[in-house]
Amino acid sequence: MAVPFTVEFSGGLEILFGGERVMKLSLASPRDDDNLTIADLVKHLCDEKMTDSRRDMFVIEGYNVRPGILVLINDADWELEGEADFRAVG
Amino acid sequence: MPSLPLQSLCELCSAQKPSLRRPKTGQKICQQCFFHVFETEIHNTITAASLFHPGERVAIGASGGKDSTVLAHVMKTLNERYSYGVDFVLLSIDEGIRGYRDDSLETVKRNQQQYSLPLKIVSYKDLYDGWSMDNIVAQIGSKNNCTYCGVFRRQALDRGAQMLGINHVLTGHNADDMAETVLMNILRGDTARLDRCTEIITQSAESPIKRSKPLKFAYEKEIVLYAHYKKLDYFSTECTYSPEAFRGTARTLIKNLETVRSSAIIDIIHSGETFALQRRGGKNQAKKLVAGVCERCGYISSNKLCKACVLLDGLNAGRAAVQISLEKPGDQDDGAALVRKQLEHLSF
Secondary structure (H helix, E strand, C coil): CCEEEEEECCCCHHHHHCCCCEEEEEECCCCCCCCCEHHHHHHHHHHHHCCCCCHHHCEECCCEECCCCCCEECCEEHHHHCHHHCECCC | CCCCCCCCCCCCCCCCCCCEECCCCCCEECHHHHHHHHHHHHHHHHHHCCCCCCCCEEEEECCCCHHHHHHHHHHHHHHHHCCCCCEEEEEEEECCCCCCHHHHHHHHHHHHHHHCCCEEEEEHHHHCCCCCHHHHHHHHCCCCHHHHHHHHHHHHHHHHHHHCCCCEEECCCCHHHHHHHHHHHHHHCCHHHHHHCCCCEECCCCCCCEEECCCCCCCHHHHHHHHHHCCCCCCCCCCCCCCCHHHHHHHHHHHHHHHHCCCHHHHHHHHHHHCCCCCCHHHHHHCCCCCEECCCCCCEECCCCCHHHHHHHHHHHHHHHHHHHHHCCCCCCCHHHHHHHHHHHCCC
16 A cells, blocks of 8 residues: 655755755555555655756765764654654555 | 655654764664754854854854855754844854855855844955955966965955954864864974864954854764755855875875774864863964054054065056056067066065
8 A cells, every 4th residue: 555755855955856845746655565664665755756867965875874864753763663664654 | 757765763862763863873863863863962052152142242153055054054043942132133244255255145045034133244355455365366366366265255344344443353263174183284294283273162362252162063064965855055166276295195095094093073163172282382382462453444453564565565566567557558468478477576
């Protein structure tokens, strides 16, 4: 089942996404189960939405969000919630 | 909408949902407690160093970026809460960089309204024979321009403060910046700077104005989140000319260290603070800077001419050469090429 997201970029990160500050999208688990995680969203953003070629400004060593970039899930620090493993529910 | 599952409560008030994990302590705390501890820690830094005295007039170096915006906001808040009795003024430098400083200065002008603080803007163009950073880069290229900008900015802040009759300027340097600087000074072997770079107040023979860094122990993550949760108005574009490759590398290294050792930043600052550097032999030690003034502009300098005037001489010599070459008749078409050729032969 696809989960709707509103993704906001700020602090300069929007430059990597064509200057778009707010992006609405809907995403289903690539594994055909209900375990969609933030890691899947990051991969999707990186592969499908990023317009700038400097991938390493956003992710390093695969799809790990670069240290120093702060991620908020529902306006709360993602470090509270297991970071990329956080499971998104529709 | 994705939603957070039920989670533990704020570790300080046990009443609200936590909003962040503090990088310094690992504590999970809510927004209200975060505002309180963040501000209180800065207040403690200020009182521990006796940074201000009542009736003092102090300038806040304001770029419109996150650090200086948070600094201005917190200084105003604490000044009212704890009755420091300090008279704050915003001081901005206009380097003359289109698409960067013009926009960020608009932010500072809004901050001036939001915080009802007086604002003084001094520009490179006015201070340095009409040379803005855009003009400088057009002449020297984008390779060494940070050297010019650094020397010019330092002096511009001092001069701006002097125009205001102020001898204390606050800058928004944070803990992450300071750890990077310590590391960079070690890697460069710059022991003279290593000695002083962690001091909260710096006062040197090269500058008549005292500088201090109230955000010295504030983590960048908390500064960004403070600005975000308080909905502060700040400008987040990087300088269009700044590659600052060395600092960037130091930053990445520290960020990586932090993932395996969460106290890395504060540990590096602590190391910087406690290094006791032994000066070798008497000769170097004896070479103490003689405080004099620049023959041309009167700014404090240990040499005949201050650094800014030396750089200006180079720029002006280059500009003269350019003008001569352009005045030659008949080569209007290759004007640009000629200028470039002329510039290649210049050395400063």
